[in-house]
Amino acid sequence: MLAWLVREVASEERECGSCTLCCKLLHIPEFDAPAGIWCSQCDVKKGCKIHGNHPKQCKDFKCLWLLDVGLDIHRPDKSKMVMKFVKAHQDGVTQLQIYCNDGYPDAWKIPYVKAMIDKLTDSGGRTIIIYGDKRTAIGSRKVMKEIDGRILNEG
Numbered sequence: 001m002l003a004w005l006v007r008e009v010a011s012e013e014r015e016c017g018s019c020t021l022c023c024k025l026l027h028i029p030e031f032d033a034p035a036g037i038w039c040s041q042c043d044v045k046k047g048c049k050i051h052g053n054h055p056k057q058c059k060d061f062k063c064l065w066l067l068d069v070g071l072d073i074h075r076p077d078k079s080k081m082v083m084k085f086v087k088a089h090q091d092g093v094t095q096l097q098i099y100c101n102d103g104y105p106d107a108w109k110i111p112y113v114k115a116m117i118d119k120l121t122d123s124g125g126r127t128i129i130i131y132g133d134k135r136t137a138i139g140s141r142k143v144m145k146e147i148d149g150r151i152l153n154e155g
């Protein structure tokens with residue numbers, strides 16, 4: 001992970017609370033739940049109906065907000081987007097993936113996220129903004145030329 005981000009993830013004191021947005025916006029293979037559809041196990045705005053027995057993928061997942069990126073008011077259900085970093089398996093580039101909720105394609109266009117995208121681009125990373133079936137990539141020319149459908153569909 002990039003050094004400038006590591007400093008921001010030192011504390012893990014946040015809790016999901018009534019946010020369940022990743023249970024909709026991320027793909028959960030165990031329940032055959034495609035991205036953009038609520039997982040069948042989700043009690044929306046309350047939590048997971050099978051908490052404790054939920055898949056490892058869910059247990060391991062921490063969005064950037066949970067890792068202390070952004071302010072309290074930016075919790076995903078309020079900011080209408082879920083963010084995570086991945087290492088693109090094709091070219092090893094650090095990739096910020098931003099999943100925007102239905103009706104909020106521009107949720108990512110807030111100052112702290114735009115600043116993070118700029119910093120990531122300058123550091124040789126890449127950002128993928130995901131809204132429904134649409135994918136928008138942001139990055140330097142060098143990292144953009146490696147992009148194909150596989151990277152865009154990751155996560």
Ligand code: SF4
Pocket residue numbers: 015016019020021022023061062063064065066075076077082
């Ligand atoms: S999007 Fe983040 S804060 Fe919301 S439920 Fe998922 S991990 Fe928790």
Ligand code: SF4
Pocket residue numbers: 022023028039040041042043047048049050051054055058
């Ligand atoms: S199994 Fe539970 S934690 Fe995992 S996506 Fe479904 S509702 Fe969310």
